[in-house]
Every structure is written in C-alpha cells, then in structure tokens.
Amino acid sequence: MAPRASWKGYLKLSLVSCPVRLYPATSASERISFNQLHKDTHNRINMKPVDPELGLVERSDLIKGYEYEDKQYIIIDDADLEAVRIESNHTMNIEAFVDEHSVDVIYQDAPYYL
Template identity: 35%
Template sequence: MPAIKSAISVGLLYVPVSLQKTTRDTSIHFNQLCKDTHQRIKYQKYCPSCNKEIKNEDIVKGYEFEKGQYVTISEDELERIKTKADKTIHIIHFAKMSEIDPILFEKNYYVVPEPGGEKAYELLRQALLSKKSVAIAKTVLGTKEELLCLYPEKDGILARILFYQEEIQAMPKTITNIKVEKSELDIAKTLIDSMSQKFDIAAYYDEYQKRLREAIESKIQGKEIVTADPSQPGNIIDLMEALKKTVEMRKGHKGTA
C-alpha cells in the first residue's frame, strides 16, 4: 500500500506528512485450485444483464436505498463533498495518554514528515511527549471519517486509528459475587511472580506458520506431513491444586534453566 499524503493541521500550524503502514503480512497464503487439474480458479466480474464480463473501468459505486434500487456516486463526487479539514489530519483537542482506553485502538500508521515539515513535526512530537499527551484528530480515509490520536514516540509519531464508541461492544456479562479466598489469591500472585520477565517482542514468532512452512517444504520434497504432538495437560478440577502444580512446574523449569 503506498503512503497516504496528508497534513497535520491545528490552528495556523500546518505540517505536511505522509501516513505509512506499521506492519507487513508475513502469513502463508494459499491459492484456490481445481481439484483435478490444479489450475488457478479465476473470478470474473460479471453483469447478468449485459451477459458479459465487466472491466474495472466500467464499474461504479452504488448505494442500495431500496431493494434493487441504487444511486451511483463517482470518485469525483466523493472528492467534492470533502471539506478542507477532511483532507488533513485536523487536530480537535489534546488529551492525556492515560485517558485513551486500549480497546479503542484499531490500527496504526507511521506519521512521517514531508520535506519542509520537519521542524514543526519535531516541535509537536517533543511537546506531546513532554506533556504525556496525545492529539485527538479526525481525517477522511477512503469513504470514512476516521477518529485518531497522534501518539508521540521516541523516534516519531504514530497515528492510532480509534474505533467510535458505537463500534465497541459491551463486555459479555459474567457471574458476579464470586468469592476468592486469600490463600488462592496469594498462590496466584506467586505464579505471576514466578513467570514475570521483561517483555521483548523479538522473542516471539508465529510457531504455527513455522510448522506450516516445514510441512509445505516436506510436501515439495514428496514427504508425508508428520502429525504435530497432540499432548496437552489434563484437566485439573481443583483450582488450588492447579495453581500449586503450575507454580511447582515453574520452579522446576527455572532450576533446569
């Protein structure tokens, strides 16, 4: 996906920037093949009224306002209804970082200054960081007005797209008035202590994708796929017994290490 050209605007301050994806897809993707010939399955954009395949340039956007009734809208018309603020990352106000509930975060973009905007960009970054604040802003991406916060980091600024309140579902209700004994809580805290370590994202990887790549390599070489080890701990009904055994296992694990 190419960078999205935009600008941060607040009052008279105008900072030309681009939004760039923070992540990349490393998953294995499969194609759909014909079972008999192993040829790729093709999907055609077909109009039943014209009885023919339709090219991309002949396709328009349409909104169904009644069953079978559509109003069409062109890309030019979509651009015309955007205001000047829609075309920038327009800062509405500032807020404390701690006030943003993590459940609201949808996706991230790197905010990268364009030529001429470096000084104002750095000024905004340092000011936000020193105040432990974020900028709450809006911008239109595609056909949706996105709510986002500009989140200062050590090396730059992140644009963190937020869900709107109506997009967040309530937490499913659970059984209330559950009594937890002090002894249970103490052993649970001991478990947390025994398994606590500094978080390092570099220590983690997609283990299933690794096994999947190995399985594909085996198939390429004409070998059979070996079944993964299905072993797993048995059910321990008693909560305290489960906690104690887990703590003992962790102590043994540390001794071995």
C-alpha cells in the same frame, strides 16, 4: 525495501509544531493470503464481472452504486465522492494525554510508528 510513510503532516502541541511521518508497524508481507484454486486442476480461479442478463462485462463498463433497497441503486460517480471528501490540513493536534488503558481496544486496530 524501506517502508513508506502512510501519512505525512505535522504534530502540533500548543504553539509548537514539527513535521512527522506515520509508518505502519507491521507490513503486508507478514500477512498470509490465499488464492482460490480448482480442487482437481489446482488452477487459479479468476473472478470476472458478469451481468446476469448480458454475460461477461468489460471493466470499463462498470460503475459504482449503493443499494438502498432490494435491487434499487443510487449511482455514485467520482464527482460525488470528491464532493464529500473531507479536506485534511495534515495536522495532528495534541489536546490531551490519557492513560493507555482508558482507550477502548476497538480504536487499536493497527500499530504505527510516528
């Protein structure tokens, strides 16, 4: 299966721009992931949403919340998240070229092809 671009946009250098696509250099299929199993039966464990007072909760009854103090939450809905979304113009502007060793490794978390 061909890799899918994780970002599409334009690369701009001064007055010249060209369309580009960003592809991850590694795939998720190369990663190893484990499932949680019961130690005796080897059955896979399912994580179900449970309210301490009501018991099992339907996924449709779940909402998002941010805990700002112990057991104190601000409820966040999709409209709130949409209001703070940053509009992207899908353009990468090249402002300068730097030596590769001058970029801190903290910014090099995942490799990509452009």
